[in-house]
Amino acid sequence: MIRNSINLLTKKLISSTSCQRTRMRCFSSGATNLVDVNVNDKTGIAVVTLNRPPVNSLNLELLTDLSKTLDELESNRSKGMILTSSSKTVFSAGLDILEMYNPEPERSKAFWTALQDVWLKLYGSPYPTAAAINGHSPAGGCLLAICCEYRVMVNDFTIGLNETRLGISAPSFFISSFRNVLSTREAEKALTLGTMFSSDEALKVGLVDEIATDKADSINKCENFLLEFKKVSSMARAFTKQSLRKKDLEELENNREQDLQLFLFAINQPIVQKGLGAYIQSLKKK
């Protein structure tokens, strides 16, 4: 994937004049409506909205749609992407726990592979990315946000990688993108404690970059961030970002099968199944 991106950057260099003239058109993410894409014709910035009520939990279908969307943005030479949610209170509840409970082997494999794909494409995207976090963002929800280069969070919600609170360790690619945002010290403290930060705490520690009053304000602030790149060569920008993230990206790319087997092994442990069952019940009893 990194090689593909570098090839793409080289092609961009060769045809940079015509690229700059290209204007992006609206497109849909595919057959379902789990991801809505809205491209601003004037700025070329795409607002990508997760749309899987009630809490945007990331199941195979949502991840597959998101992955396709990221492919389309890259092939359309997107000017930038803002990731947000159609829910009023939840950005994303993280991985769909039902994908891990009583797992069906082939589906679990496809599910984790789709998550790996999304992470590689979002974390390594050549176009600039920002998250308008308009609701709670635990675990896999936080993962999507930290893959982006900038985060604006609406007040009064929570965000964090809380896996240890659920009795598991965050997978290594979750950890590497978290450490890309926070200092190693802050990341270690938050990951081991499974801290869920309030919007204000997240701002203080640097997990988010700005606070917004509502969704529209968060999108507006993300857009302002992305528009700053108008002054910067898109190729130089993308190359710099990918160079900084290269080690993390290669770490997963070179160990995808091992990472998959670790996930399959973990979810197939009886003790994990028992814990997942209890957790699902606790969410339903709320």
Ligand SMILES: CC/C=C\C/C=C\C/C=C\CC/C=C/CC(=O)SCCNC(=O)CCNC(=O)[C@H](O)C(C)(C)COP(=O)(O)OP(=O)(O)OC[C@H]1O[C@@H](n2cnc3c(N)ncnc32)[C@H](O)[C@@H]1OP(=O)(O)O
């Ligand atoms: C838990 C994992 C344990 C073990 C796995 C073991 C090994 C696996 C190895 C590696 C993978 C590890 C990686 C994990 C990363 C993850 O992302 S795990 C998911 C973690 N997410 C959460 O813990 C969030 C749980 N949800 C909430 O806290 C709240 O729902 C939330 C604050 C997001 C919203 O609150 P609220 O608006 O009040 O909504 P409800 O709580 O009432 O929920 C509405 C319905 O949605 C269902 N639901 C909520 N979250 C999930 C989810 N993540 N997956 C599936 N379903 C979810 C909830 O049950 C309600 O359903 P109902 O309407 O009652 O049928």
